[in-house]
Amino acid sequence: MQIGQAAKASGVTAKMIRHYEAIGLVPSAGRQPSNYRDYDDADVHRLRFIRRSRDLGFPMDRIRDLLKLWSDRHRSSSEVKAIALAHVAEMETRIAHMREMADVLHALADACEGNGRPECPIIRGLEGSDAGGPRMPAYLPPGSVNH
Amino acid sequence: MQIGQAAKASGVTAKMIRHYEAIGLVPSAGRQPSNYRDYDDADVHRLRFIRRSRDLGFPMDRIRDLLKLWSDRHRSSSEVKAIALAHVAEMETRIAHMREMADVLHALADACEGNGRPECPIIRGLEGSDAGGPRMPAYLPPGSVNH
DNA sequence: ATGCACTTTCCCGTCGTGGCAAGGTCAAGC
DNA sequence: GCTTGACCTTGCCACGACGGGAAAGTGCAT
Numbered sequence: 152m153q154i155g156q157a158a159k160a161s162g163v164t165a166k167m168i169r170h171y172e173a174i175g176l177v178p179s180a181g182r183q184p185s186n187y188r189d190y191d192d193a194d195v196h197r198l199r200f201i202r203r204s205r206d207l208g209f210p211m212d213r214i215r216d217l218l219k220l221w222s223d224r225h226r227s228s229s230e231v232k233a234i235a236l237a238h239v240a241e242m243e244t245r246i247a248h249m250r251e252m253a254d255v256l257h258a259l260a261d262a263c264e265g266n267g268r269p270e271c272p273i274i275r276g277l278e279g280s281d282a283g284g285p286r287m288p289a290y291l292p293p294g295s296v297n298h
Numbered sequence: 299m300q301i302g303q304a305a306k307a308s309g310v311t312a313k314m315i316r317h318y319e320a321i322g323l324v325p326s327a328g329r330q331p332s333n334y335r336d337y338d339d340a341d342v343h344r345l346r347f348i349r350r351s352r353d354l355g356f357p358m359d360r361i362r363d364l365l366k367l368w369s370d371r372h373r374s375s376s377e378v379k380a381i382a383l384a385h386v387a388e389m390e391t392r393i394a395h396m397r398e399m400a401d402v403l404h405a406l407a408d409a410c411e412g413n414g415r416p417e418c419p420i421i422r423g424l425e426g427s428d429a430g431g432p433r434m435p436a437y438l439p440p441g442s443v444n445h
Numbered sequence: 446a447t448g449c450a451c452t453t454t455c456c457c458g459t460c461g462t463g464g465c466a467a468g469g470t471c472a473a474g475c
Numbered sequence: 476g477c478t479t480g481a482c483c484t485t486g487c488c489a490c491g492a493c494g495g496g497a498a499a500g501t502g503c504a505t
Contacts, residue, residue, distance in 0.1 A: 153482075153483075154482090155482065164463090165483085167462070169484090170462080186483080188483085196425070199425070199426060203424045203426040207424075208399040211461080221421055221424070223416075227413065227414045227415065227416070228410050228411055228414075228415060231418045231420045232407055232418070233412075235403055235406065235407045235410070235420050238403065239403050242396050242400040243400060246397060249389050249392060249393050249396075250393060252353070252355040252389060253389040253393065256355075256382055256385065256389075263375050263378065263382070264375055265379035265380075266374065266376055267374045267375075267376065269372065269373045269375060270375060271375035271379070273378045274364075274368055274375075277347050277350045277364065278343070279346055279347070279350045300451075301451090311494090312451095313493075313494070314493070314494095316453090316454090317493075332452080332502075333452085334451085334452055335453090352492090358492080
């Protein structure tokens, strides 16, 4: 099976398959006499696993860990669960961050008449009366989770 | 005022001030005889506007538009509001996407016993019966970068 | 005169992906 | 044969929004 077939079968572009090989996420594919990469169903299965993981938002590092566990018959499901829950927690943090930004901006927009005149609470909000601390973040950054 | 002072006063790092100048988001700063950049309060005000906009997740393109409107005395608040609401809508879309990923993964994690045995619904979910569909859009929005 | 804090420009790395270029390989049609 | 077209190869550049760091210049205090 050539790379294009594997791409269609797995939902991962040929470009990305080569990239994953380059960063060691998938083993180096065998070669046909033409020097074209050669794939079998197991390879496609692995690629599909990667694609599903990406679809769930996992970063490559975690996918690497998941792949190790996947092919480990002696894994503990607790290890898998820990990775999954850590990722969920990260996403929840990001969601909370975006939620806050969206809410603040939505509130500003609600206060704005949206007519032909220049007066605008959104602009005033962006100018910020927040002139105080130079280093204080107005939102919670992804690093500082409130546990 | 040198760039370090402007950075502290605005909350934008010196590095970023130079970057914003390079991409034309702020005008080229004047220079002292030493060739050091020279800033005044108006420059700091503008930088603070940019920082607040970034804190609300606006991408640079939209900030560019906001800056134009900010310095336009004949703006309509409706233009500002339109930009703000478009951005809110974008964020809501991203939030919904992440919400969905987090929920799916959370459901898989709930179904996983998380014990010492290898059997794991998360892994099974990642293997996925979902064959070669097209890839979903990138999950990580530019607004959620660590800095 | 030496040290230190600040500045300058420039280049590289992030992360996951798309795009393009220049060339190799193979089957089909003329 | 010879061309066309579809596939493959490697490789480099780009994105957004920065951070890091090198190598060199500037300014002030000791």
